[in-house]
Amino acid sequence: MLSPMPSEVSGPRDEAELLARAHALAGATLGELAPRVGLIAPPDLRRAKGFVGQLLERALGASAGSQAQPDFPTLGVELKSLPVNARGRPCESTFVCHIPLTEIGSVEWDESRVWRKLRRVLWVPVEGERKIGVPQRRVGQALLWSPDAEEEAALRFDWEELAGVIGCGDVESLTGHLGRYLQVRPKAAHGRVRRQGVDREGASLAVLPRGFYLRATFTGRILARHYVLPSRG
DNA sequence: TTGTGATCATCT
């Protein structure tokens, strides 16, 4: 028999195994992990923005590909890497999913893409400051998380407001300013990309694709609640 | 082409 390729890792059977695998990565650098899964750590992320996420997917045995499903379909768990600074605070917002512009007005929160993705997430903090070379960046302790009642209510409130604006045909008036924890921002290869949307009269029109993102204030609160983080000063 | 993985780069 052929031995498995280094990049092939069978998926975890349950949450406990997934969490154990994730904890085993804590403290390792990206430069150490990359060759284990058949990757090479780039000098910077300008041309490899998804590198850290891809590396963790492989290292943890997530299903490859770009399907609109959780990374661990049988477990219903979504994997998210989270770039953090020296104080353990997120450096960036977190992309959640594309927005189905022509449908979202008729979707309920409970069946929304946002809720399906965020109901169970494995957060993996990774050093994200640009002054640290990518190969030298270390993986932190993973957190298997579900939103508590307060967090879910807040996300649902934002989602319903944002989905409502889109459903009314006002997607082009939306900016990243709206939404306390969840926001809508462009999500495209470049600014000339267009996809089908709906205007205020219900007619079809071509608009810049959008995605839902979690603000860093939200993910920062999650980390702060579950970890002891260094304080400033 | 669309959705996945995100960070970059600029403006306030």
Added chain:
DNA sequence: AGATGATCACAA
């Protein structure tokens, strides 16, 4: 400095 809008790579 922090946040918004713009952008990059890859898979199916």
